[in-house]
Amino acid sequence: MMEFHLFTNYVEIAAVILFSIGFSTLLFHQNLMKKIIGFNIMDTAIFLFLAAKGYIAGRMAPILVEGANDPSLYINPVPSALVLTGIVVSVSVTAFALALVLRLYERYGTLHLDEILYLTRGEHD
Amino acid sequence: MELNPVEIRLLRRFRKMYMVTAFLVSLAMTAVLLLTVFNLPAFGKAGNPAENEVIGRYIEKGLEETGAVNIVAAVILDYRAFDTLGETLVLFTALVAVLMLLKDEAGVFNRRYRERSKFEPEKDQIFRSVAGMLIPCLLVFSIYIIVNGHLSAGGGFAGGAILGATLVLYNIAYGLEKARGFINEKNFLRFITAALLFYSVVKGYSFFTGGNHLPSVIPLGFPGSIFSGGLILPLNITVGIVVACVVYGAFCLFNRGGL
Numbered sequence: 169m170m171e172f173h174l175f176t177n178y179v180e181i182a183a184v185i186l187f188s189i190g191f192s193t194l195l196f197h198q199n200l201m202k203k204i205i206g207f208n209i210m211d212t213a214i215f216l217f218l219a220a221k222g223y224i225a226g227r228m229a230p231i232l233v234e235g236a237n238d239p240s241l242y243i244n245p246v247p248s249a250l251v252l253t254g255i256v257v258s259v260s261v262t263a264f265a266l267a268l269v270l271r272l273y274e275r276y277g278t279l280h281l282d283e284i285l286y287l288t289r290g291e292h293d
Numbered sequence: 294m295e296l297n298p299v300e301i302r303l304l305r306r307f308r309k310m311y312m313v314t315a316f317l318v319s320l321a322m323t324a325v326l327l328l329t330v331f332n333l334p335a336f337g338k339a340g341n342p343a344e345n346e347v348i349g350r351y352i353e354k355g356l357e358e359t360g361a362v363n364i365v366a367a368v369i370l371d372y373r374a375f376d377t378l379g380e381t382l383v384l385f386t387a388l389v390a391v392l393m394l395l396k397d398e399a400g401v402f403n404r405r406y407r408e409r410s411k412f413e414p415e416k417d418q419i420f421r422s423v424a425g426m427l428i429p430c431l432l433v434f435s436i437y438i439i440v441n442g443h444l445s446a447g448g449g450f451a452g453g454a455i456l457g458a459t460l461v462l463y464n465i466a467y468g469l470e471k472a473r474g475f476i477n478e479k480n481f482l483r484f485i486t487a488a489l490l491f492y493s494v495v496k497g498y499s500f501f502t503g504g505n506h507l508p509s510v511i512p513l514g515f516p517g518s519i520f521s522g523g524l525i526l527p528l529n530i531t532v533g534i535v536v537a538c539v540v541y542g543a544f545c546l547f548n549r550g551g552l
Contacts, residue, residue, distance in 0.1 A: 180330040188323040195315035224344060225337035230364035231445060232356055234517070239349035240339070242364070246347060249368040252450060256380040260387030263543050267394040270547070 179220040186213035198281045200269045204262060211258040215251050222247030360513030361443035361522040369448075370525045370532075374496050381532055384539045385489060391543055397550025424466035431459040435533075442529035443522040449532025456533060457540025464541070469549060476541065478552040485538045488531040495524060 186209055193206025222244040230245035273279055276287050296304070334341040351364055351372075361367040369377050435455035442448030464472040476484075514521030545552045 176335045177330050177333055179336055180333060181327065184323065184326040184330055187326065188319060191322060192315070192319040195319060196312070220336060221343050223337050224339050224341075227339075229446065230352065232352070232362045232364065232516075237353050237356060239352045242348070242352050244344055244348050245351055245364040245368055247343070248365045249373065252369060253376065253380055256383055256450070260383050263387050264390050264394075266547070267391040271394055 179223075180217060183213045183217035183220065186210075186216065200272065200279045200281060200284075203281075204265050204269065207265070208258065208262060211254065215254055218247045218251045218254065356516055359522060359525065360516060361525050362516055363443050363445060363448075366443045366448050366522075366525055366529070370443075370528045371523070374524075374528065377528070377532065378492055378496060381489060381492065381535045384535060385485060388485075388539045388542050391546050395546045395550050421466050424462055428459055428463055428466075431455060431462070435459060435537075439529055439533040440519060440526065443525040444517060444519070449529040450536055452529075453533035453536025454540060456537035457544075460537065460541040461544045464545065464548075469545070473552075476552070481538055481542060481552055485535055485542075488534040488538075492528060492531045495527065 190206045190209030190211075190213060193209065194203055197203060197206065224243045227243045228241055230242045230248070232242075269279065272284060276284050278284060278287075334343075351368060355364045355367045356362065359367040359371040361371065435452045437452075438447035438455060439449055439452030442452070460472070460476065511523045513523050520526070542552060
């Protein structure tokens with residue numbers, strides 16, 4: 169029988185809600201800066217989800233205390249190590265996207281995606 | 294090219310359809326994800342499928358194999374050190390891309406900067422004195438975090454971000470000319486490439502030992518002291534240098550289009 173964890177999984181639910189906020193920001197807004205912000209909110213949702221998957225109630229952070237290396241005393245160190253990769257990639261992608269948006273703004277004088285697409289219509293090179 | 298009325302009407306209709314579809318898509322995705330979360334194992338319970346023999350292996354053998362008390366540092370800088378090399382290279386590549394896009398050859402940024410420079414905080418005496426008090430403490434704190442990466446929470450990425458933020462604060466408070474005294478474009482690129490080269494050379498030895506880089510040549514030291522954990526301390530320092538340089542370099546490029 170399948171168990172439903174409606175109220176125990178509140179951290180994961182928060183992550184899903186954050187992810188949806190970011191995703192709908194990405195879809196609804198035509199402003200490129202707001203799209204980048206939505207992308208960043210999605211990233212944080214993923215980090216929250218991964219960190220929550222590593223947590224085990226009542227256990228210590230995976231920094232060994234002298235004389236105790238029993239695995240049942242510490243939380244899972246693997247998701248914490250994986251989140252780091254995600255954060256680095258998120259920072260890099262954000263910096264690159266912001267630089268691209270800055271160049272687009274310099275060229276077309278607007279951040280609105282439709283306006284930029286309209287202005288690029290006549291360009292052939 | 295002006296749009297004619299028919300095109301405008303079509304575009305309006307497309308826009309309306311797009312909004313409705315986007316709303317439905319995000320609603321459907323949220324519903325699917327929430328359903329998945331309800332079926333996941335309970336939060337924070339021991340014995341979930343995520344808790345398997347991998348954790349046991351890392352926690353039981355991590356200290357004797359790597360010499361690091363912090364198991365996360367042991368995972369990212371010893372067991373999976375090549376992955377961290379990839380991460381620092383991703384940061385470096387992002388910085389190079391930003392450098393290519395924003396490098397200010399024509400001096401447009403500089404002209405714009407001079408126009409608004411009378412509103413810059415570097416003319417502000419209160420901000421300057423507070424920054425003067427904060428910067429030494431922040432420097433010591435960031436170095437503490439980087440050097441204690443294998444003993445406590447933190448490490449090269451966290452400490453490097455704080456170090457980069459300190460450099461940014463110095464740049465804002467005292468101006469670019471003064472910051473150029475110790476970090477300009479030339480030695481900036483030297484720092485970052487030297488750190489990356491050091492990392493790849495130091496970790497590349499496992500290609501010559503048959504791909505097995507766990508038995509370390511360096512003595513692991515007494516667990517809990519600063520000089521323990523083999524290569525983790527120097528690698529934390531190199532990662533910290535790269536992260537600090539990337540944070541500071543990105544700030545300078547976005548602010549004035551050059552270091």
